[in-house]
Amino acid sequence: MLLRSVLLVSAVLVLLPATGVPGDLASAGSRLAGVSFAVAVLRRKARTTEEERTVWRWLARAAAVVWAGTVAQFGVSAVAGASGRAGLELPGDVVLSASCLLACVLVYQGLIVWNRTSTRLADPGDWLNGISAGLAVSALLHLVIVWRPGGHERTLPWWVLEMSVARSSALFIVLGTTLTVAVMAGLVRDPRIWVIALGVVFLMAVEVATAFGVLRGGWSSSGWGLFCVVVAWASTVRARPVRPQEATTQSLTIGTFVVLLASVAIILLATRLPPQSTGVAVICGGLAVVGVSTRVVRLVSDLSTLAQTRQDALTDDLTGLANRRAFGQQLDLAAEGGDDVAVYLLDLDRFKEVNDRFGHAVGDRLLQRTAGRLAAVVPAGAVLARLGGDEFALLLPGADAVGAVRFAHELAAAVQGAGGVEGTGQVSASVGIALPTRADDPAGTPDGGELLRRADAAMYQAKSTGEVVRLYDDAIDRAGREEALMADELSCAFATGDASRQFRVHYQPQLDLSSGAVAGVEALVRWQHPRLGLLAPAAFLDLVERGGHMADLTEFVLREATAATGPRTSWSPVGANDVRVAVNLSASSLADPGLLVLLDELLAEGLDPTAVVLEVTETLLMSNPEQAVEMTREIRHRGFGLSIDDYGTGYSSLSYLVDLPATEVKLDRSFTVRLSGDDRVRQIVAGTVELAHRLGLRVVAEGVEDEATLEVLRSLGIDETQGYLHSRPLAPADVPAWVRGRSAPALSGGRSRSATAP
Structure with missing residues (x-):
């Protein structure tokens, strides 16, 4: 409130010289004091605001330029008064007029920055269009001055008239820019821009009245000082939130053609007046036509470039097709x-x-x-x-x-x-x-x-x-999206360390056919999915492999399985901890040197390698035979058992029996389920068993689901069997009860003559 009161006093001081208060120095001092305070307020605003700092900095510069022009004018007047010499008014007025024109340029730039600050829209400014509009206004003012009664008779010195017309034209450009920014930047409800607009309107009225001889010259210089105070007053008004408007070039295009038509109309109008009185108007109008015509040519070029750019933006560069x-x-x-x-x-x-x-x-x-x-x-x-x-x-x-x-x-x-x-x-x-x-x-x-x-x-x-x-098949697509979602969930589980809580290891018993004892168990991983419940390996192992997490999962299963069946645990008081545990290896695990590092760590922790069998499939071995054979030899060198899983489903079974240091072959269930009704299958299995035994290998049959199949396997000399006939995979907590359910004599056989597989 105090600041606005002081600004009001400043406005009064600025207007005092125009009212004819006696005393040139006193008048000059009061005007200078008012403008000085306005400059101080604007600079303070530029220092204390953040978002609009640059806006008020430009406006403060404009006020400072007016202040400098006022000082120069008063200095020249003081020299003239002290020396008693006349004719020094022209240099002082020219300096003040030049400072006012420069102030218009600075205010214009401040308005452009205001538009940028308030929105993300393009600038509304166009210097060529603005200068052409100013020339058109100047030409129009000259015509009106000549047209009015007695206009051909000069009532003012020519230099006072021309400077007033120039300032009026510049103010017209500032006013148009102010209104354009108010609309484009969504500042219509912001009172500050309207305070500035009213100041421009007042100043234009003063300049036009001065040009027509209605007001004397003192009002012009006082009006510019008052305008500085009004702008400073606007800086104290509270801003309102703005809503950015949609960017458009329509208003600028319309303005260009309005200036062109107005300039042509002014030139035509000048032909109705005496030629000796309309020279300046015709020159200004002609320059306006040239300037705005150049702008139209540029506008057409811009539109052509824009059309080509849009076409390029929608076209593939290489093929010329749509992009x-x-x-x-x-x-x-x-x-x-x-x-x-x-x-x-x-x-x-x-x-x-x-x-x-x-x-x-x-x-x-x-x-x-x-x-x-x-x-x-x-x-x-x-x-x-x-x-x-x-x-x-x-x-x-x-x-x-x-x-x-x-x-x-x-x-x-x-x-x-x-x-x-x-x-x-x-x-x-x-x-x-x-x-x-x-x-x-x-x-x-x-x-x-x-x-x-x-x-x-x-x-x-x-x-x-x-x-x-x-x-497109919606069912297949849904399955694919579900698979992709599960892959993401797997990656997240491993990345966050939650895999150890989500994955479970279940165990399916392997029974010695000669004694009925539990000779081993196969460790089978399960995923306790947060959304889908407990999932079997077929639902997620491929995703684990593709996601590069198989090494982590293999380590988890190995550590869980060896801890559950090792010497420090006991699933049953009758020695169920004396069984082998079989763990499956994937293709990436067999190719990973880190597997050997993991096995060495387990051995260092006290693991008995003869209690662990690692299972590899024939197809896995065929993917990289040399590397696979080398890795299996390293596994056997450390004392672990090695089982050829899914035996008989590959294409090089016999050659692998020669090269691989296996301790066991595991007959694929595709043979087991056909034993009872297919004599050819029985003969193949019988030959496989005899060959394996001659090589010192144990033979395990998986997929045993009925007694008839079990009897055939027993008659063929199979060493161990595994399948739903004996038990489904069991959670670790359920294994002791299942083992106790077996007869004690059956358990007394302990471990069978060889080590089993994962």
Whole structure:
């Protein structure tokens, strides 16, 4: 409140000279004091605010320039008064007028910064348009002065008139910019900008009145001082929150054409007046026409560049097809309009091999040729796009399922015809198709993004199955999304250390057929899923392998299994801790040198290696035979048992029996379940048992589910059996009760003659 009161006093001091208060020095001092205080207030505002600091800094500079011009004018007046020389008024007034024009420039820049500070919109300023508008206003003022009665007779010195007209024109530009910023920046409800606008209007009125001789020159200099006080007053008004408006160039374009029309109209109007009186108006009007015409040419060029830029933004540089953005826009429009369309996603097979083998330049030419072949078969009205890499998309109106699949095969055939670029050979593609959901489907109609995602899912289904074309299948897609979610949950469990709480190890007994004793157990991992409950290995082991977590899971299972069956624990008072434990190894585990480090750590902790059997499958061994044989030898060298799991399902069983240091073969359940009814299978198993025994290997049959199969296995000389006939996999806490349920004599046989497998 005190600050505003002082500003009010400053306004009175500024206006005193204009009212004719006697005493030049006293008048000058009062005006200078008022402007000085306004500058101080604006600088204080610039120091104390954060968001709008730059705005008030520019306005403070404008007030400081007016202050400097006022000082210069008063200095010249003081010299003239002291020397008694006349004619020094012109230099003083020119300096003040120049400072006022510079102040308009600084206020203009402050308004532009205000727009930037309040919003993220483009600047409303255009110097060429603004200067042209100022020249047009100047020309109009000259015409009005000449047009009025007696206008051809000068009532003011020419230099006073021209400076007043120049200041009026500059203020017109500032006023237009102020109103433009108020609208564009959403400052219509901000009282500060309207206080400044009223100050500009008052100052324009003073300058115009001075130009017409209505007011004497003192009012002009006092008006500029008062304007500085008004701007300082605006800095003390409380700001209101602004709502940014949508960016638009419409107002600037309209302003350009308004200035052009006004300038032409002024020149035409000047032809109705005496030529000797309208020279300045015609010159200003002509310059305004030249300036605004230049702006129109630039505007047309900008629009042309903008159109080209938009076209480039929607076009793929390499192929000339629509790009992802353009395709997405068309797809959204079709989906919102409820159009019956089919969405295709086409991906070249093994395109990475082309880039790696022949180089990216050849790959680019192959893409260009593929785009041309596709464009040749795409009908009118369809939208063909390259989404990126080797992916192409197509939006085809009015296609049903049968027609969509038929056309997809045409697309695939067109891609095949694109092959042969610089020796690349035949090219093939996988095509996925998505159609809009039926109106009665509970899921509703998908939007454009969902349609493209479904086409992408169908394409990957085609690629994974080796098919050329695949129509989107919601059930398969849901399964795929569930798998992806589970993979994320697995990664999160291992990353956060929660895997040890979520995974469980269950145990399935292995019985010695000759004694009935529990000879061993197989450790089988389970996942206690937070959403889905207890999951079997088949539901998640592939995800663990693909996610790179198999080493962590193998270590967990090994430590859990050896701790449960080791010498420091006892599942039963009758010695159930005297059994082997079998642990399965994956392909990545067998190739991981860290496995040997883990086994050495367990041995250092006191583990008996003869109580542990590590199971490896034939297919796992075949993936990298040399590395697998070397790893299995290292395992046996440490004393651990080694079992060939799923024996008989591979292609090199006999050769592996020669090379691998195995202690056990585990007959696959595909043989076990067919023993009772297939004599050929019985003969194969009998031969396998005899061969294994001749090599000193133990034979374990898994998948035993009935007594008849058990009797056949006993007659064939199988050493141990495992299956649901004996027991399902048991939680660790359930093993003692199951063992106690067996007869004591059966348990007295202890460990069988060899060590069993995981």
